[in-house]
Amino acid sequence: MRIKAFTLIELLVVVAIIGILAAVGFYTFGDLTINAKINATKSQHLQIKSFIESSYAKCKLNKNSNLLLKTCTNTSDWFCNYGGTIVPPNQKKILCTDSFASASNISYAFVYNFNNEGLKNIYNTDGPILAGIGGFDKKQCCLMQSWDPRPGSTHIWGDNSNNKIYIKTNIGDTKGGDVLIIDTVIWPGSGFR
Numbered sequence: 126m127r128i129k130a131f132t133l134i135e136l137l138v139v140v141a142i143i144g145i146l147a148a149v150g151f152y153t154f155g156d157l158t159i160n161a162k163i164n165a166t167k168s169q170h171l172q173i174k175s176f177i178e179s180s181y182a183k184c185k186l187n188k189n190s191n192l193l194l195k196t197c198t199n200t201s202d203w204f205c206n207y208g209g210t211i212v213p214p215n216q217k218k219i220l221c222t223d224s225f226a227s228a229s230n231i232s233y234a235f236v237y238n239f240n241n242e243g244l245k246n247i248y249n250t251d252g253p254i255l256a257g258i259g260g261f262d263k264k265q266c267c268l269m270q271s272w273d274p275r276p277g278s279t280h281i282w283g284d285n286s287n288n289k290i291y292i293k294t295n296i297g298d299t300k301g302g303d304v305l306i307i308d309t310v311i312w313p314g315s316g317f318r
Contacts, residue, residue, distance in 0.1 A: 159299050166247040166277050169266065170294035170306050173244075173279055177235055177290055177310045184221035188317045192219045192226075194234050195241035197260060204233055204269075215241060226316035228283030232290050233269055236281050240265040248277030248297065273303065285314030 131139075180192050196217040197205040208225025209217040217234060219226055225234075236259045244266035246252060251263040252275055259268040267279045274280045276297035283290045289309045298304045 156299060159297070162247050162277065163296050163298070163304075166294060166296040167306065169244060169247060170279060170292065170296070170308070173235075173239055173267070173281070173294075174292050174308050174310065176239075177281075177292065177312075180231075180235075181310060181312055184226070184317045188221050190221055192221065192231075192234075193217075194219065194238035196234070196237045197241055199261075204237065208234065221317040224316055226313075227285050228288055228290050228312040228314050229285050230283070231312065231316075232281050232283035235290070236260070236267045236269045239267045239279075239281075246275070246277040248275070250275055250277060252278055273305065276303065283312060283314075288312060288314045 183190055183192065191209075193212070194209075194217050196211070196215055198215055199205050206217075208223060208230055209219035212218050217237075219231070219234060225231070240260040240262060245262075245264045246266055249264060252265065252268065254261050254263055254265075258270055259265060265278075267281055268274065269282055270280050271282045271291065271293070272280065274293060274295045276295045279292060279294040281290065281292050288311055290312045292308045292310065294306045296304050296306055
């Protein structure tokens with residue numbers, strides 16, 4: 126009676142081939158994941174820029190129109206409630222001619238809008254939280270500061286002296302480094318008068 130089985134050499138070859146395929150698959154999957162995060166972060170950056178540009182166009186066409194932006198639920202926080210009128214649920218109605226509609230002030234409202242719309246850091250990394258920098262969710266997309274953001278996040282701030290809102294996003298790269306996209310949107314430093 127003969128027993129048929131694989132030899133030790135055949136088993137080792139099969140294990141080696143499976144190991145090589147797994148290593149190649151893991152490396153390829155990792156690159157695909159990073160590239161997907163980079164592309165999603167670019168897309169979110171463009172979404173943010175487009176929203177700010179369309180808000181500018183709306184106010185430019187009709188200075189007496191209102192911007193309706195989401196805000197946070199903290200009724201005692203200055204950044205959540207200053208400027209405009211609070212409209213349930215958690216929205217701020219800002220008249221384009223309001224003094225709050227200056228480049229620096231409206232950028233705060235945009236940050237809170239994007240964070241409360243549900244935009245998140247694409248890389249899912251924790252970041253600073255504080256009312257004065259943009260909100261209370263560690264995974265929020267946007268902050269109100271001009272330093273270099275961590276991968277997957279966007280910093281938005283306005284400069285009344287040159288009538289611009291800056292949008293700076295760190296899309297990252299495949300090696301874990303920083304790659305920044307910086308765009309500006311014209312916005313009156315004193316609001317639409």
